[in-house]
Each structure stands twice: as C-alpha cells, then as structure tokens.
Amino acid sequence: MGQVLEGFAVAMGQALLAEGAVVIPGLIEFLNASPTAFHAIDEAKKRLVNAGYEQLLEREDWKLEAGKKYFFTRNYSTIIAFAIGKKYVAGNGFHIIGAHTDSPCLKLKPVSKVTKGGYLEVGVQTYGAGLWHTWFDRDLTVAGRVITREAKNGSGSVSYSHRLVRIKEPIMRIPTLAIHLDRGVNDGFMVNTQNHLLPVLATSIEAELNKEGVEDGSGNRGGQANGKNGNERTTTNSSKHHSLLLQLLATQIGCEPDDICDFELQACDTQPSIIAGATKEFIFSGRLDNLCMSFCSLMALIASSYESSLEDETGVRMVALFDHEEVGSNSAQGAGSPVLINAMSRITSSFDPASKLLEKAIQRSFLVSADMAHALHPNYMDKHEDNHQPKLHGGLVIKHNANQRYATNAVTSFIFGEIARKNMIPIQEFVVRNDMACGSTIGPMLASGMGIRTVDVGAPQLSMHSIREMCAANDVIYSYKHFMAYFQEFSRLDANLTVDGGKSKEVEERKIPLTP
Template identity: 40%
Template sequence: MPSNASAAVDHVQDLGAYVSASPSSFHAVHEAARRLNRAGFTPLDELQPWEGGASKFYVIRDGALIAWVTPQNAGPTTGFNILGAHTDSPSFKLKPKPTTGKFGWLQAGVEVYGGPLLNSWLDRELQLAGRLVLRDGTQHLTATGPLLRFPQLAIHLDRAVNDSGLLLSKQQHMNPVFGLGDPANEDLLGLLAERIEGGAVDPADIGGYDVVVADTQAPAVFGAKGEFFASGRLDNLSSTHAGLVALIEHANAGARGGPIAVLAAFDHEEIGSNSRSGACGPILEDILTRISDGLGASVSQRRQSLAASFCVSADAGHAVHPNYAERHDPVNRPVLNGGPLLKINANQRYATDAAGAALWARMCAEANVPYQEYVSNNDLPCGSTIGPLTATRLGIRTVDVGIPLLSMHSARELCGVEDPLRLASVAEVFYRTDV
C-alpha cells in the first residue's frame, strides 16, 4: 500500500464513506459485505454445509462479520492470522414503546448503550438506524436520516452551568425530540417502517427491532495542514475498515501460501461482548472450526492450527490530550499522526506481551510504518478490548493495537489523517506473515 499524503487522504475519505454507510453495526456488516462481494468473496450460510478448499469467503451473524482468505497450499494444520475489531459504538438504543413526549413535544424513548460522552450528543441532528425484524422473521435495514435532537437547556435557565459543570441524568435529560404533536396519535415505528431499504413495510408487521441513535454530520478532513480527520464511530470502524481494506488487498494479491487471513468484526464490544455475535461468544471458534473441517483437520490438528495462529486485536486508543496531560502516562504520550499504537497493560487489560510486541515491531518495519506505545496512567483504570477475550477463549497469541484518538466515545471523534492508512498497511503485512 502507498504511504504518501495523497494516499492517506484517499484512505480517510474512503473510511468516511464507510462510516457514513454504517450508522449501526448491522449497516457496518452490510456495507462490508457489499465491498467483499465486489472483490469476489463468496457469502456462506451457517445453516448450510460448506465446501473446503482455497478461496475467499465471509459469514454474517447479526451485527458481526467474519471474512477470510484460504491460500492454495492451506492444510489441516495451517494457522490463522486474525485481525479482530468491532462494529458497535457507544450510543443510545431505542426502547420498547418508543413514542413518548409531553407539552406538545414528540420524544423517543432511548436507553444508553455503552459509555457515550453524553454532552457530545447534545444539539446535533441525529438519526435512528438498525434492523427491523418482521413477525415472519424477515429482516430489513432502516435509517431515517436527520430526525432527532437532544436539546440542551439554554444558559439563561442554568446560569451556573459553565462554572459548576453540566450534569445530565440519563433518564430525565437524554430523551431526544423528533417532532411536535400528541404521542397518542403518532408512531415512531411507523417512521422506521417507511424508511427501510427496498420499500416500506406495515408497522403492524414489526415483531422486534435493534435500532440505535447515530450522528448525521459528514466526516471531514480539517486543520492547518489538513492533518485532522473528524467522524463518528472511529471507535471502532477505523479498525474494521482497515482490516477490510487490507483483506481485500491481500485477496487481490492472489496469495498461494502462508496463513489463512481472517477479519473478525465482532458486535457488542462496548457492552462487554457477551452475545452470540460478540467476542465472548462462539462465533469465531465456530467459523475457525468449520474452516478447519473443510481442510480435513482432526481435533488434534485443529489444536495445532490454533497454536500456530495469531490475533491482532485492533481497537482505537488514546492520544495525549494537550489540555489534560496529567491524565496520561508521563513518559508514553502518543500523538496524532505518530503512527498506530501498541497497547500495553501489566494487568492484561490488553493482551500484548513481549512476543506480540516483537511481532508488531517487525511488521511495522516491513510496512515502513512508525508506531507508538500506549500505557495508561497508574492512577486511572485501564479500558480493555476483545484481545484478552480472544486469547482466553481460544488460546491464540494476541497483541493489542489501534489508532490514537481524541474525544473517544464522543458522538464525533478525532484522529490524524495518516494513522488509519498506516494501520491498514500493517494489517496487510500481517495477513501474509508467517508467525
């Protein structure tokens, strides 16, 4: 992959297009599948038998996607090189009986999903997006476009807000408005039913829904020298997109040897990964087992292949904040456009160890990409990722990495223009590296 400034801008513009097409985890895997189809990948159905052999495939399970490229000479003990990421982001999820309101306002009943920076969602034009499941079991994607707003209280009615800080009750204050009228005479589900892909459905046919709130502002490159990129859902569509771009590049190169390259884009990381499509669930093990079965592996040979495997857990991390430097480690202070992060934690909140660090250093050198080390301040708790979950569940060697961000978990996050392409470049090297 090229690494000049023009290529970096092209990459983040494509990342922006991917984010814009992916307001929910279900949209993210749908857009990934569209790109994989265009690149000649074959979708597989988990309910059907699979043929083994060398080719390129993908599977969708709810809001998760696993895609892989099996090389020509793959055998029953061939290892898997897995780039793990996630498709969900902190937000708000639509509740049952979602049409609420009072005093002539129409409001949407939502529940907080994950750990969003609540204030960042105020006074923005927002949309609802996700999937509707009809009573007959058919599923439809829906996205409303600009519809909602969390209106902030005017300073005239809260004179102390700039001195005392903004305090938001998740129940009382985070109820977005979407119109004017009587809630008894309106139906928010009707709006969702009107705006599905492929035409409207009868709201009475909706049996269930997984619908979240998403920002509608377009991603943008900005800064004195065009060095910044702002967008929603960079945590963690930046990693999902990097792994997707790299896997397609790897497939186009027509690899005959090496490991089986896998992109594992899980859902529900922001709420603990405990689901059938999350990293704590069986999805990755299910898929790897069926790939091994197709290569004629015995149980013992499958264990050999896992022992030969490696996972790069790619999830966004923190850049040093110029206004809050005391919140960061005093020595390790990553900056935007300084390269992707190698994430380290003594208590295994990140799965990086010395062997993983050495592999990461070698791959970055081969890709001609600089990298930075990240470790948290000892006085602050460290977040975690899918890395330790994958290492624990499958025993696969794992290293945690990701691009640096400011404003993580904001409705609109900030990264450097150069870092997303650099992550994709190292991912492409990883997919073809014998570890």
C-alpha cells in the same frame, strides 16, 4: 546526511499521498454509510463480494478450497472473512485481526412512546460508556433494522423480512437547558441519563395536525385493524411507539406502518464524516471507535488476498468484526461467544475431517486486537505519563498493561513491531498511568479463552466515545499499510521465531532468513 533524510521524508510523504487517495475517501464513504453495526456489516459484505469473496451460512455445510476466499455473518452485526492460502493444510495457523462494529449510542426502548408537557419524546436507553453530554443540541435521526410482514402473492400466507432503515434528515433533538435556568451548569454539567436524554420528536399539536401520524382512540392508525389479503392481525406498535415515528419508518422502507413487526433502532447524528482541519489532516466523524479499525483491517485483508499473494501462503488470513464490544462482548455475536473458534474449527476440519488439529492450529496462530487508542490531548497533558504519549500521525499504538487489561506481551509486541520496522511504518507504545484505571478490549477475552498469541493495538484518536470524534488521516493510512504487511509477512516472520521447546521445525529444515 540532512539531504538524505529530507529526500526520505519527501518520498514517504508522496507514498502517503498515493495511499491516502484511495484509503481515506474509502473510509469516509464507509463511515457515512454505517450509522449502526447492521449497516457497517452490510457495507463490509458489499466490499467482500466485489472482491470475489463467497458468502457462507453457518447453518449449512461448508465446502472450502485452498486459495479461495469466504465470509459469513451472524445476527447481521458480526462478520468473519477469511482467505485460505494455497499451501494451507489442516493444523496450520490463522493470522487474524479482530475489531468491533458497535459504538456507544442511545438505543430506542421497547416502548419508546413518551408524551409530556405537550411534546412527543422518544424513550432511549444508553448503550456503552458514552460521553452523553456530547449528544445534546445535535441534529439526530434514527437508524437500525426493522422486521416487516410481507404478504405472499395470492397465497394467503405471510413472510417476514429483515430490513435496514435509516432516516437521513434530522427528526429529533435533545435540547440543553438554558443557562438562566441552571446558573451552575458551567461548574459541572451533570446528565441524568433517565430524565435528560430523551430526544424531542415533535409537539403534540403538530403531530395531531399531521394526518399521516394521527392516532385514533383505539390505538390503531386510521382505524386499520386487519392486514392485506384478509390476514387478521392485532397491531400493538402504535401503543408502544409514536405513530408519527412509525409512519416515518414505513415511508422510508416502503411499507405500511402496520407491517412493522419489531425493530432495533438507535439515535444517530446526521452530520457527515469529513476530512477536516486547517491543513486537511484530520477526520471528524462519529463511530471512529471502532469503525476505523474495522475498515482498515477489512480493506487490508481484501488488498492482500489477490491470487498471487495467496500462492505461497500456508495459513489462513482472517478478519473478525464483532458486535457488542462496548458492553462486554457477552452475546451470541460478541467476541465472548464461540463464533471465532467455531469458524477456525470448521475451516480446519474441512481440510481433514478426521483430525483433531485445532489445538495445534491455535498455537500457530496470531491475533491482532485492533481497537482505537488514546492520543495525547494538548489540554490534558497530565493524563499521559511522559514516556508513553501516543501522538496523532505517529502510527498504530501497541498497548501494554501488566494487569492484563491488554493481552500484549514481549513476543507479540516484537512480532507486530518488527513488521512495522521492516516496512518503515511508524509505531508507538502506550501504558496507562499507575494512578488511572485502564480500559480493555476483545484481546484479553480471546487470548484467555482460546490460548492464542495476541497483541493489542489501535490508531490514536481524540474525543473517544463522543458523538463526534477525531483522528489523523495519516494514521488511517499507516494502519492499513501495517495490517496489509501483517497479512503478507506473518507466516515468514513466525517461522523464524524460537518457540517453546526450541526452534520451529520449519526453520530447522528450510533455514528461512529473517528478512525476505
């Protein structure tokens, strides 16, 4: 018996190595290319297009076909991708994995120009519930999106473009106060987020010596008030942001500082994501919450949407990656918006314009809300109760909460767990201690707003909401395999469930066995 178990363990280890050779480097590449939600969506688009997905626009009509694959974006920070089964008909279900693209960070204020004590500092506002003390003494830069003005050739008119920008080298730092000036700091490091979190960009003297970044007395760089081709414009950016910062951005995207109309930027760590640990078992990175789940779900959809896999699929396989989860999801592109149900409605009506089958489709659908989970911390064992201690390398964690902070129930937990058991993928369960507050996810919001069956899951990690987080490489592989199995097997498994009112019609007519 021992030899059998040992052989099984060796086989599983070899399988993990084979999967990891593709999945883990892909995740590292994705993380390093995605300092912001905008960049993450751009990376997702590239992978979908390379896999044969067609981009749709929400403002235009959709002409969809069974067996085809599509995606659309909203605000450049949310994306919904879906593969339609070849046997799909209007009213059939959607098999969805939902995750989010944003992470706690420091975002530049609309007026970020701060000068005091001989320093140029950058005004930032806190986004989400970050561990802000981890942002001190890090090599920081900025990334995000910029709106630029572009002159049309010889026409005298202008157009405006949305550009992604990222300055890769460190340009800022938030220095801590020396212990000699704060002897009690080790008794409790208290961060005043208004006063203490301003990154230092430069000293005033060096900024003035830098001729590219010098400002004249009128607030216009180099005295330029007029644009190219005689287009007159008034530039106020240099009064709102340091000219040095504007020049760095302009150089990066290849324009003049005066051509920058507006931007959404955030501070970012410049240290790259890596495979680490004494045995190379960990991933050290920022933004694992929740780009890890975003990547795993996206790649699982791509891997499970090849043509033969969709041959017998009766539903729609879908991934929805939302912005603004860390601040409540209440935005035009957050999970609290109608973007997901609008997509489901448009897909349903594309195959039967006269029908009203969306409600029926929702009851046949299933949502996996995928958001990273809290692994047991060896230095804080008392933060988990004895029976619910998710471990690194233990697979995805099914999250439960009686007060509906998570949307999992017995049925949804069984379905997701059964997929794991059939495919010999490890699975864990978690409930927070009764004497501790519980976080939440997009799961309860979508479950209550749409009436869709939902399970909350996530890969275990440490240092959640730090500027530098960690998880286990094996859990990334388990997550990918579990999500892929979900897409491939959910239709068949769901057909075997007894639903409200009795057994499903499909089971009665076809008598589908529980196992393939």
